[in-house]
Amino acid sequence: MVNDNILGIIAGILTSLAMLPQLLKVLKEKNVDDLSPLMLITLILGLSLWVWYGVFKRELPIIYSNAFAVLVNLSLLSCYFLYRKSG
Amino acid sequence: MVNDNILGIIAGILTSLAMLPQLLKVLKEKNVDDLSPLMLITLILGLSLWVWYGVFKRELPIIYSNAFAVLVNLSLLSCYFLYRKSG
Structure with missing residues (x-):
């Protein structure tokens, strides 16, 4: 029984x-050409709702893994605004 | 009450x-340089376990969204083997 x-x-x-290698790659190469801020925001919104869902259902694995994903994608979004070419 | x-x-x-734009971009540009097959396999394995978790908990939103994510990432993995430079 599992x-x-x-x-x-x-x-x-x-x-x-x-999902960590993408963040590490962006941090290392400081290249955010392949990041879409609109998709990151959509993803962060969706993941935040999954955290909320986990709180409702009182399911810790759902809460922890989605909260971690929110942090990773907030970091990617920060990198986007930090490293995007301002030209 | 939600x-x-x-x-x-x-x-x-x-x-x-x-997660759709990444797949569409890969299908359109036939460029898989940024895909890591090891990470895709890790992700597919993890997402499959989430589907199993959803089945255990009898939670349809968990099952559907992770099953969809498995399909998207299996497609990305197929693209990787289809389009990678064989040189």
Whole structure:
């Protein structure tokens, strides 16, 4: 029998890990040509609603993994405004 | 009072929408230089576990939005193997 919380924690760790390389690449190369601020804002809004959903359902794996994703994508959005070519 | 299913559906639509431009861009430009197959596989594995989690918890918004994300990222992975430079 699989414990659904452990399942959620492993799922959350995998999906969280998978989004880090993009942030590391942007931080390293200071190149934000491939980032779309509109899509980042849409994503941050959606992920924030998932956090809210997790709070409603009292499901910690949902809350933690989406809150982490919000932080990663807020960082990407900050990088966008910091590094975009102002020309 | 917010209905948590509606919250999950809106969250799912937003996070699903936000991942489409990357797929459209890759399909249009046939350029997969920025894709990491290892990260795509990690993401697909994690998203699949989220689908499983949703099945356990009997939460349709979790199942639908993560199943959609699995499809999008499987498409990206297929594009990677289809379009990568074989040199």
